Amino acid sequence: MDPLPAPGPSYPSDVVVKLTGVGKRFDRKWVVKDITGRLTSGSVLGIAGPNGSGKSTLVKMIATLLHPDRGSISISADGRPLDWHERRRYIGWVSPDTGLYRALTGAEHVRFFARLHGLADNPEAVLSALDGVGLHARPGLIVGAYSSGMAQRLRYACATLHQPPILLLDEPHMALDAEGLRMVRRVVEQQRRRGVCIVAGNRDDELALADSVLRIGSDGA
């Protein structure tokens, strides 16, 4: 297994995310309807809409955590289409829905996800990952004692560990202080050099991170 990779282009130089008529329903209600778009490397897409409009659902579908009921989502890397399971190695996801293991420390979380992604167990690299999100001061603190802002920072550390070409941020500024917001800006700019970033949120400062914004109405379209 390799050590945690240094920042830099070690992933496909061109990633394309394409949505064609994507729709999702729960029971009989269409939460997301007919979403079409194309995103290429170096761009940041914002997804905006009122509460319940399906922003998180759309992000989860791109993250392969939900299957669309209509339409298709295709992801390709350097022109090669990726199948459903292969895509997951290219994706990092930060969301309020992402749970953390309350009995583990921040360092143990990072180490666990590093092992899952095939990265070598390197204590310095783990501390460096925590340092990147401002959690280096107390790596031995268990997550159960974290504040909500610290938990959100840890989500960023775990999601960006493997330098994914596609980073999905759902409500990226949730619970973060001013330094945390700067951290998010840094992450998004790094992601722009690495691949694609999708930001879903309601706040103006979240959508300001994006180059373009896809607005979803309250009916999911």
Next chain:
Amino acid sequence: MTSWPSLTRCCGSARTVPETPADRAPVSVGWMDQALAVYRKDLRVELRERTALASLVLFVLTSLVVVGFALTGGVMEPGVAASLLWVVMFFATFAGLGHTFVAEEETGTAAGLRLSACPEAILAGKLMMNLTLLAVVAVVAVPLFVAIAKLPVPAVGRLIAVVAGGVCGLASAATVIGALVAKARARGVLFGAIGFPIVLPLLMMTAVATRHAISPLAGDWMWLRDAGGLFSYATMLVAASVLVFPIIWESN
């Protein structure tokens, strides 16, 4: 019908220096490495929280104390004792191991696991954890039960082999049933409803096997046959889990 699950999906060689843009793919990692990571994580969490272990040990110790109290001075017929032991182990299993996957879904950590590890690795990691927990319980419960019930054990090796087979079977059953019900609403009801027909043959086999293992009259071939049958059942459950689990895990 789905195709045979590919255990090579996760596997791959270590990353080499990329030569072309097409080579610069995220590194593949062996499913066993991922399984061990999941196992170590679960073990660490359990050692700190002791949720499952406390339920298991409490149930088993309480049952054994009650049995001992009821027996006071008396001797239990070996066939009855063998069945009672596995009834206790069955209920302990489903009291303590039922939360394996449920906890991941309820706390929201399942999504992170789905994105980071292949289903086969998650299944293997959880199975290893359940095996570990049940092995610990068996190491405590079986000798205690043998002492309380004053059971004769002519050949300790036979009893160990039978208990090992039973533990493997119970752990496999608890793992796959836990995965099946994790996303359901009426988990408690479903757990019993699905678990009973899967575990009933196993319970019958373990009761008979244990009776043979503690009987001085049982021939060598009997315990071999019994232990072989238990391990075969466990293997069958694991094979069925490997086929079914990826579908359950990915369903939404």
